[in-house]
Amino acid sequence: MAAHSIARAGLVGGGVIGAGWAARMLLNGIDVAIFDPDPEIERKVQTVLAAARRAWDKLVPGALPAQGHLRLASSVEDAVADADFVQESLPEREDLKIAILARIDAATRPDVVIGSSTSGLLPTRLQSGMAHPERLVVGHPFNPVYLLPLVEICGGAQTSTQTRDRAAAFYSAIGMHPLHVRKEIDGFIADRLLEALWREALWLVNDGVATTEEIDDAIRFGAGLRWSFMGTFLIYRMAGGEAGMRHFLAQFGPALKLPWTKLEAPELTQELIDAVAAQSDDQAGDMTIRALERQRDDCLIAVLSGLRGQDYGAGQTLASYARRLMEQAPAPLASSIDEGRPLALHATDVAPEWIDYNGHMTEHRYLQVFGDTTDALLRHIGVDAAYLAQAGSWFTVETHIRHLGETHAGDRLVAATQILGADAKRAHVFHSLFRGSDGQLVATAEQMLLHVSKDTGRAGPATGVPAARMAELATAQADLPVPDGAGRRISLG
Amino acid sequence: MAAHSIARAGLVGGGVIGAGWAARMLLNGIDVAIFDPDPEIERKVQTVLAAARRAWDKLVPGALPAQGHLRLASSVEDAVADADFVQESLPEREDLKIAILARIDAATRPDVVIGSSTSGLLPTRLQSGMAHPERLVVGHPFNPVYLLPLVEICGGAQTSTQTRDRAAAFYSAIGMHPLHVRKEIDGFIADRLLEALWREALWLVNDGVATTEEIDDAIRFGAGLRWSFMGTFLIYRMAGGEAGMRHFLAQFGPALKLPWTKLEAPELTQELIDAVAAQSDDQAGDMTIRALERQRDDCLIAVLSGLRGQDYGAGQTLASYARRLMEQAPAPLASSIDEGRPLALHATDVAPEWIDYNGHMTEHRYLQVFGDTTDALLRHIGVDAAYLAQAGSWFTVETHIRHLGETHAGDRLVAATQILGADAKRAHVFHSLFRGSDGQLVATAEQMLLHVSKDTGRAGPATGVPAARMAELATAQADLPVPDGAGRRISLG
Numbered sequence: 005m006a007a008h009s010i011a012r013a014g015l016v017g018g019g020v021i022g023a024g025w026a027a028r029m030l031l032n033g034i035d036v037a038i039f040d041p042d043p044e045i046e047r048k049v050q051t052v053l054a055a056a057r058r059a060w061d062k063l064v065p066g067a068l069p070a071q072g073h074l075r076l077a078s079s080v081e082d083a084v085a086d087a088d089f090v091q092e093s094l095p096e097r098e099d100l101k102i103a104i105l106a107r108i109d110a111a112t113r114p115d116v117v118i119g120s121s122t123s124g125l126l127p128t129r130l131q132s133g134m135a136h137p138e139r140l141v142v143g144h145p146f147n148p149v150y151l152l153p154l155v156e157i158c159g160g161a162q163t164s165t166q167t168r169d170r171a172a173a174f175y176s177a178i179g180m181h182p183l184h185v186r187k188e189i190d191g192f193i194a195d196r197l198l199e200a201l202w203r204e205a206l207w208l209v210n211d212g213v214a215t216t217e218e219i220d221d222a223i224r225f226g227a228g229l230r231w232s233f234m235g236t237f238l239i240y241r242m243a244g245g246e247a248g249m250r251h252f253l254a255q256f257g258p259a260l261k262l263p264w265t266k267l268e269a270p271e272l273t274q275e276l277i278d279a280v281a282a283q284s285d286d287q288a289g290d291m292t293i294r295a296l297e298r299q300r301d302d303c304l305i306a307v308l309s310g311l312r313g314q315d316y317g318a319g320q321t322l323a324s325y326a327r328r329l330m331e332q333a334p335a336p337l338a339s340s341i342d343e344g345r346p347l348a349l350h351a352t353d354v355a356p357e358w359i360d361y362n363g364h365m366t367e368h369r370y371l372q373v374f375g376d377t378t379d380a381l382l383r384h385i386g387v388d389a390a391y392l393a394q395a396g397s398w399f400t401v402e403t404h405i406r407h408l409g410e411t412h413a414g415d416r417l418v419a420a421t422q423i424l425g426a427d428a429k430r431a432h433v434f435h436s437l438f439r440g441s442d443g444q445l446v447a448t449a450e451q452m453l454l455h456v457s458k459d460t461g462r463a464g465p466a467t468g469v470p471a472a473r474m475a476e477l478a479t480a481q482a483d484l485p486v487p488d489g490a491g492r493r494i495s496l497g
Numbered sequence: 498m499a500a501h502s503i504a505r506a507g508l509v510g511g512g513v514i515g516a517g518w519a520a521r522m523l524l525n526g527i528d529v530a531i532f533d534p535d536p537e538i539e540r541k542v543q544t545v546l547a548a549a550r551r552a553w554d555k556l557v558p559g560a561l562p563a564q565g566h567l568r569l570a571s572s573v574e575d576a577v578a579d580a581d582f583v584q585e586s587l588p589e590r591e592d593l594k595i596a597i598l599a600r601i602d603a604a605t606r607p608d609v610v611i612g613s614s615t616s617g618l619l620p621t622r623l624q625s626g627m628a629h630p631e632r633l634v635v636g637h638p639f640n641p642v643y644l645l646p647l648v649e650i651c652g653g654a655q656t657s658t659q660t661r662d663r664a665a666a667f668y669s670a671i672g673m674h675p676l677h678v679r680k681e682i683d684g685f686i687a688d689r690l691l692e693a694l695w696r697e698a699l700w701l702v703n704d705g706v707a708t709t710e711e712i713d714d715a716i717r718f719g720a721g722l723r724w725s726f727m728g729t730f731l732i733y734r735m736a737g738g739e740a741g742m743r744h745f746l747a748q749f750g751p752a753l754k755l756p757w758t759k760l761e762a763p764e765l766t767q768e769l770i771d772a773v774a775a776q777s778d779d780q781a782g783d784m785t786i787r788a789l790e791r792q793r794d795d796c797l798i799a800v801l802s803g804l805r806g807q808d809y810g811a812g813q814t815l816a817s818y819a820r821r822l823m824e825q826a827p828a829p830l831a832s833s834i835d836e837g838r839p840l841a842l843h844a845t846d847v848a849p850e851w852i853d854y855n856g857h858m859t860e861h862r863y864l865q866v867f868g869d870t871t872d873a874l875l876r877h878i879g880v881d882a883a884y885l886a887q888a889g890s891w892f893t894v895e896t897h898i899r900h901l902g903e904t905h906a907g908d909r910l911v912a913a914t915q916i917l918g919a920d921a922k923r924a925h926v927f928h929s930l931f932r933g934s935d936g937q938l939v940a941t942a943e944q945m946l947l948h949v950s951k952d953t954g955r956a957g958p959a960t961g962v963p964a965a966r967m968a969e970l971a972t973a974q975a976d977l978p979v980p981d982g983a984g985r986r987i988s989l990g
Binding site for chain 2: 019020048051055058059061062063064067068069095096123124146147148151152153154156177179180181183184185186187189190191192193194195196197198199200201202203204205206207208209210212213214215216217218219220221222223224225226227228229230231232233234235236237238239240242243245255256258259260262263264265266267268269270272276279280283284286287294297298299300301302303304305306307308309310311313314316317318319321322325326328329332355356357359361362363366367368369370371372374375399400401402403404405406407413414424425426427430432450451452491492493494495496
């Protein structure tokens with residue numbers, strides 16, 4: 005079934021990283037045996053698995069294979085004896101890893117690849133106690149392992165090319181992005197960069213320059229947004245303007261001598277300048293600075309829009325800025341509503357996560373927007389927390405949706421609601437959804453709402469202000485023309 | 498109109514940063530006068546302004562005020578004489594900045610704040626030639642200035658508190674996130690972190706460990722995704738698992754002595770541990786590790802979904818993984834399907850996050866399940882990645898949902914699909930959704946699917962295996978009774 009031949013994985017170590025591996029593999033349909041002496045291991049793995057399941061149900065709804073089987077092993081040997089792939093995620097102690105890897109090696113079929121999650125210990129050292137050292141390779145993931153794609157692949161002096169390739173193929177098959185570290189070095193590539201930043205950050209706290217929160221903010225409101233899709237070299241190529249990387253190095257080269265970090269820079273020799281510029285040219289390929297800038301901006305728009313939906317970090321800055329702009333803008337639609345016309349009660353932006361693999365808004369998100377529109381109508385007629393708690397509310401019993409156009413991430417959607425009729429228990433409503441930028445009608449939803457009484461849990465008449473307001477609205481709109489598409493039945497005709 | 502009193506800004510320096518400031522201010526309705534001796538200045542600013550306009554039209558469609566007026570000034574003095582706020586964005590040469598800031602100071606009203614865009618030069622030095630040094634403050638932005646919210650505010654020895662506050666208020670009003678750098682230091686906060694990472698990256702190229710592209714990939718597929726919304730301290734707090742920051746420092750403290758970067762770490766004294774842990778507690782506030790992890794995952798989902806829409810970086814990894822999952826998905830439950838009966842192609846459990854404030858599954862989640870059922874039908878008749886890429890697919894144009902029962906978290910839902918009819922371009926299907934535990938029918942969805950051809954983007958006949966299989970199914974099910982509720986129209990009746 006899968007693109008790899010791994011049916012059973014053996015995991016040794018079940019901390020944050022080991023449990024993350026377990027979750028990623030189980031979700032990919034792989035049976036997992038895991039050993040960790042922690043008595044809480046099962047609860048911890050199940051907690052991470054639940055988080056992973058929740059995340060992937062949002063990312064690829066319905067597409068995951070049947071979940072693999074999780075088994076708690078009784079020993080290191082028990083975890084790996086049967087495995088087609090082994091992943092070790094023990095604490096970062098070289099002596100401990102060497103000893104346990106030797107035991108794993110002795111208990112596992114010799115053709116099985118053994119990956120180590122070490123963040124920076126050298127594989128040449130880690131494989132030193134193994135009888136089959138050629139099958140040990142570093143596969144260094146990032147937390148949360150079940151969501152972040154990066155995995156660094158680094159072999160030691162005795163690691164075979166086949167081992168590296170098989171590990172990379174397996175990690176790819178379970179949704180990751182393998183990065184081959186060609187030269188064995190402490191910390192590999194990613195953690196050398198992370199560690200430099202982390203140590204500088206600790207100095208800032210140590211020297212009383214900034215707090216942990218200020219330091220975090222210095223990243224997440226600025227450069228961190230870019231780093232989610234482009235690294236420093238490509239970003240700095242653009243900072244050089246139309247003249248690119250050489251211009252950047254000429255402009256900011258002298259800053260390498262300034263005390264802007266406690267880390268000394270290498271000498272910016274002509275040789276280093278030539279290497280960086282040539283590699284940067286290769287990396288950019290045929291993308292001009294202008295094309296790169298557009299890609300950068302589109303990614304930033306996507307990331308900021310996504311975070312805006314979370315109302316978090318830079319997304320919160322954007323959301324409050326947008327609210328201020330709206331408040332300052334001339335009073336929109338709602339302030340003086342003419343109830344004899346269709347009502348403008350709800351508007352929203354298409355979030356990036358509403359987009360499906362075809363690049364359009366997924367069909368059920370239309371119903372989400374229509375549902376929010378119905379909620380706005382109910383609030384408009386006075387259904388509040390007290391009414392919900394004491395009287396009841398209207399619930400949808402029937403919905404007829406027509407799709408008339410496509411919408412894309414970032415599109416503004418504006419709904420208009422017409423009341424086609426109402427009686428004591430029921431309301432017949434028709435929502436039209438327009439794209440804000442060009443006014444195009446993209447979808448309609450006709451709904452029958454049924455009032456359910458709180459005390460009986462069954463259909464029953466609305467009461468109080470909401471009952472009166474719903475009736476008023478129905479009367480005020482009784483003479484409006486029936487909208488195109490109302491009362492349709494589905495038929496091949 | 499605006500929350501600030503800045504009607505006219507004077508900008509000195511029109512490189513990537515200066516032009517970015519011009520764009521951000523113009524979009525916020527501020528008139529801008531800019532001086533730069535570059536004869537191409539107008540074209541460069543207009544190019545950046547067009548990019549900024551395009552970005553903000555996507556982020557806050559229709560909400561921006563009328564654009565400010567752009568004027569090309571003939572000299573430094575001409576740019577700032579009239580200004581309510583001045584921003585200097587010259588190259589990073591201290592002597593040049595001191596000299597020009599003195600000229601700006603002499604030509605500007607004494608109550609006007611002067612911001613410097615320097616990435617790391619000390620404001621105490623920059624203000625040394627000014628007659629009114631109290632109004633000089635660093636306002637350090639990040640490229641692209643028109644999109645990234647961060648601006649570091651740093652005063653020199655003579656800068657007044659009022660200047661800092663006024664600068665922060667102004668930058669906030671134009672959509673930015675001011676970060677006060679409380680202790681004057683070379684490189685401020687952000688660039689000390691960026692510069693440490695950058696110098697380590699240059700060492701990696703210098704020492705032949707990795708190329709610029711490999712180094713960029715080591716960030717953008719991993720830690721960079723997290724940094725778009727959380728900084729290193731909060732991220733590492735979670736890496737400590739349920740025991741938090743102190744556990745993380747105990748676990749990874751020893752790695753500070755390892756040669757994982759060329760930067761030496763500060764001594765991890767008890768005092769430093771206490772400071773980091775206490776500040777981290779303050780920063781996390783009342784959010785538990787579990788709540789932080791959920792926030793992290795939701796933000797990662799939003800960021801990954803956004804980048805998937807761009808098919809770039811980690812979004813590309815996700816998109817190709819999702820495509821592979823679809824290709825590998827087995828012909829579902831299907832093994833021995835009787836095609837003359839309604840088809841059981843999809844089943845799912847009701848997830849906790851599908852429940853609304855009434856305790857029932859939210860209405861749009863029903864359509865999500867029905868949409869997944871239609872996807873399962875399409876896979877069943879042979880719509881795979883190749884067909885999607887070359888021929889097209891069926892899309893929903895109309896849906897009629899009836900709600901007949903309630904469902905709760907954990908309920909198993911099983912769908913049955915009947916083909917009511919099909920022609921070359923259309924398929925008329927009827928899904929029934931049953932609760933697995935008691936077989937109760939909880940909802941139905943009648944849908945009209947329209948085949949859209951890949952090459953034209955318009956309705957067109959299906960082809961190949963899927964066309965044949967759809968026709969076969971329609972024939973095999975032609976004599977089944979029409980299900981109750983099919984062909985309904987919504988009416989108060």
